[in-house]
Amino acid sequence: MIKTKTWIIIFACLLAVSGGLSLWIFLKPVGGTVANIYVDGKCVRSVDLSIVTETYEFTIDTHNGTNRIRVEEGRISVVEADCPDKTCVHTGWISDSAAPICCLPHKLVIKIEKDKKAGDDVPDAVSK
């Protein structure tokens, strides 16, 4: 039998360690400016956020639904989605963090990375 005090200490340590880790993950810059959009693990579109000057939007169609994505100078977000939970919309803007935007129902993930993984504006780029 483990004492209640021991459990509390274990959980306090766990809280401190994972709290610190998550702060580090969310605040640490990844050093990249490219937003790669993945559907089903495949990169369907890359946007270099550092060269964006005007706000624009585009739609990503997945097998499970659509996500409307807005790009601004240096940042990207999902503004509309027809998924039931809307977590991706609530995540808001990301610009330089290791934590991706993800829409689990649509299997869509937006990650900030160093390199482009897909063509600029051609969704299913042939060249690669």
Add this chain to the structure above:
Amino acid sequence: MKRKISTKRITLDAVLTALALIIFIIELQFPEIVPIPGVKLGLANVITLIAIFKLGPVDGLIILILRIVMGSIFSGRIIAMLYSLAGGLLCFLVTVFLKKIVSKSQIWVCGVLGAIAHNLGQILVAILITQTPALLSYLPILIVSAVITGAFTGGIATVVLEQRF
């Protein structure tokens, strides 16, 4: 440990399933506090904990699976069922294992470790489904959330189980 399927048992399971479903649906109506996938209170786990400790693992499992399946259908989140099942079953296994080593006043520990297991299960399924290992970066914040919410829901279950009913 063979038990007869009595009317009392069926009724109790049904009532607890209904309760879990109501709690689950009501919780879904609240807006998300933190915009991170997987962060939620998980109040329905109170019922699973009560069922496991009061009625046994088999009844707990029945109630858990019924709640997840019906909850996904009622809330229109069929795709989320896979995540819920992975998380729920992992949480269940951890709780059943812990049942042997915690005392009656330590049931909240099951809530905490169960919540961590639940989030771990969900994140693993999410990584498998989206093929994105980077989702692992959500694990630390999900553990923070699990410790807090798990202590809360586990605490409720501990208080309820201390009553005579």
